[in-house]
Amino acid sequence: MRGFSTLIMLALFAVSSVVGQVPTNIFVTKAEADQILKGNYNPLNYTATQVISDHHQIICDAISNVSTDSLYSYIRKLGTFHNRNSGSDTVSATTGIGAARRWAHSKFESFSAVSEDRLLTSYLQFDQVICGMSEHRDIFTVLPGSDTTDKSIIIIEGHIDSRCEDGCDITCKAHGIEDNASGSALVMELARVMSSFTFKHTIVFMLTIAEEQGLYGANAFAQYCEDNGIQIRAVQNNDVVGGIYCGATSSPPSCPFEDHIDSTHVRIFSQGTFSQLHRSLARSIKIFNQEQYAGVASVPMKVRVMNQEDRTGRAGDHIPFRQRGYTAIRFCSANEHGNADASNLGYTDRQHTVRDTLGADTNGDGVVDSFFVDFNYLRRNSVLNAVTTTMISEGPETPGIQVANNTSGITVTISSQTQYSAYRIGVRPSDSTTNFEAVYTIQDTLAFVVPGIVQGSTYFISAASVGSNGIMSIFSEETLAANASVSSNPGTPTVFSNQLNCNIVGVEKRSDNSAEIASLTIEPNPASTQIHVVVTIHQDRGINNPAFRITNITGQVVYHKAIILEGESADSIVNITGLAAGVYICAILSNREIIQSKKLVIQK
Ligand SMILES: [Zn+2]
Incomplete structure (x- = not known):
């Protein structure tokens, strides 16, 4: 028991010292990251190709x-x-x-x-x-x-x-x-x-x-x-x-x-x-x-x-x-x-x-x-x-709710974020643990009489929105419905079926070690007439048939050339006068698989 009380004291000390000591001179070292955290940026500058x-x-x-x-x-x-x-x-x-x-x-x-x-x-x-x-x-x-x-x-x-x-x-x-x-x-x-x-x-x-x-x-x-x-x-x-x-x-x-x-x-x-x-x-x-x-x-x-x-x-x-x-x-x-x-x-x-x-x-x-x-x-x-x-x-925004407990039963009304076509209602009896007893789904209505209620019992009610993409929001804070006025008939709880079909997804495989396998430098960027490309490849990492490729925003290959290494690196000037202004992806390939890529902006 001595150990346990020591532990409590240590914990109290830890919590009180957070309150008692104040960090000063707090700042983000990279200005661009600071602006993004504050929401001061143009999302288009950071959109994936x-x-x-x-x-x-x-x-x-x-x-x-x-x-x-x-x-x-x-x-x-x-x-x-x-x-x-x-x-x-x-x-x-x-x-x-x-x-x-x-x-x-x-x-x-x-x-x-x-x-x-x-x-x-x-x-x-x-x-x-x-x-x-x-x-x-x-x-x-x-x-x-x-x-x-x-x-x-x-x-x-x-x-x-x-x-x-x-x-x-x-x-x-x-x-x-x-x-x-x-x-x-x-x-x-x-x-x-x-x-x-x-x-x-x-x-x-x-x-x-x-x-x-x-x-x-x-x-x-x-x-x-x-x-x-x-x-x-x-x-x-x-x-x-x-x-x-x-x-x-x-x-x-x-x-x-x-x-x-x-x-x-x-x-x-x-x-x-x-x-x-x-x-x-x-x-x-x-x-x-x-x-x-x-x-x-x-x-x-x-x-x-x-x-x-x-x-x-x-x-x-x-x-x-x-x-x-x-x-x-x-x-x-x-x-x-x-x-x-x-x-x-x-x-x-x-x-x-x-x-x-x-x-x-x-x-x-x-x-x-x-x-x-x-x-x-x-x-x-x-x-x-x-x-x-x-x-x-x-997901969508969490709705607000109003709960009424009267002779028509415990009624839940969605009172904010009412723009969605479906909502889910979570119900938990007051003597239950932390989990919902049941989750119901309502469609094209904002009001719902909670089923399965026992007269005289107390319930916690909360709700979530369901967006058009089928994603459920975080559930709202719970509202207490004390001493239910009347009982209600059992209802049908819903569980959304898992609709994942991961077989149809074709995301290009990336390797954690890719940065160590190869590095790619492109200068200048943005560019208009030519770019200087420097590729470094560590040969012992199993690279085969290395190539340098440029694709446009629709995925069309506009430039492709085998990389001839001198030692571990290659260095060449690529003429881009024939390419229209826009965003391109430059990539190093090994056996046609991307191992390193960079975004290139061409300006005219
Ligand atoms: Zn830890």
Whole structure:
């Protein structure tokens, strides 16, 4: 019990120190990213050549392209920086938080290079004394939305910092694999995969700093959003999302017993009395999962909507956003290895210790062969995040409702966002858990008498809109209907059938390592008469029949030439006087597959 009370005190200290200490001098280092976050940009400057915004196609792409190999490569790399504590080395090229964040920044830039430079990567810098360090940086990359009439952004984030038993130990081996290389890898992989697509809303992929000392990096970003009037549609915090094993301890509500394995559930934590949108978002994600993903996943995931904002005595990066009124939730593995009470004698679990490593070498050959993160589980949690963001971005607006309880029954009336032809009504008896008992769908009407009501019982009612593309909005805050006046007959709840047909989707395969396989430089750009093209290819990466190609906006090839390498590079002048003004795609091909591409603007 001593350990438990220590934990509560630590948690209280963490929360109070967020309130007590204020970050100062908060700014975004890249001016262009700053303007995009504020919605001050022309979307046409950031539109993909081939605009794909169909949610089925995006989800299918996430299912096929979110890669366990990529996730593994990021996590392995994050483990090599030795210590990612917020107070650790910022100068070394190989160890400490500085090297880690520069590597993450360069990865985001390499993803952008194969996505027509549509990701803008930056730091959010702020001053606050944390573990002896006074200046800190979150790392993020922004995918500008296509519609700035509603400037609200969506944030997918995870903290990149790590810790050992002592929260400011900057020399221990704080690999921080489950906590939280797993969430960081998820964020990075989604930046890579989702940046091919065009979303209505701006999406921010963010790796925060100083979560372990008191959620400081997330707090600084939330403060920056508040200071600049930036609206946020949702924050998806991912913290501890790859592990499937229970330790001897865990933070409740969690593990049933030590060594229990669970690779099919993910928990969503949110603050929520009945009138809060955070919990409504969590319930909506449960439905998105059921209706858009579980049916096509090889191993279906199940979402647990949790009845508290975080595990008992613990906290996460979604909280500073929620504290400022932004809708925010946390994804977290069903099982955790430890309760972070690492100062307690006898604590043998991994969380917040030097033991939070990639895995074990079980046969003594010096190679890790048994992993503590399940990469397939992490992959599914990544896809679920992509599904969630896609639905939130492309879906309609959440309606408002009025609920009347009288002799004609409990009647729900859609009172705002009345422009849609269909709505869904979620019903939850007051004695139920966090989940809906039933969801009904109404068509071409704004009023609905709730079926299946028992006279004298109390219900929570909420509603979601359904857009013309079939996407459901986030459910509204719940309204209480106390002491039902009359009973009503049973009704027919609806579940939207999964209509994904991923076989018909032809998205060109991209490789995470593409930026390292080949690089492409085009100058000048925009150009009018000629361009200077420099191609570098690393031969050991299995490139065959390399070629340089230019296609116009309709996909027609207007220039094609084999690349003759001198050593690893080739260098040539291409005459473009015969090409009309417009946007073109320049690509390096290997056996006719694109391995690197850049957008070229021709002006006349
Ligand atoms: Zn964490």
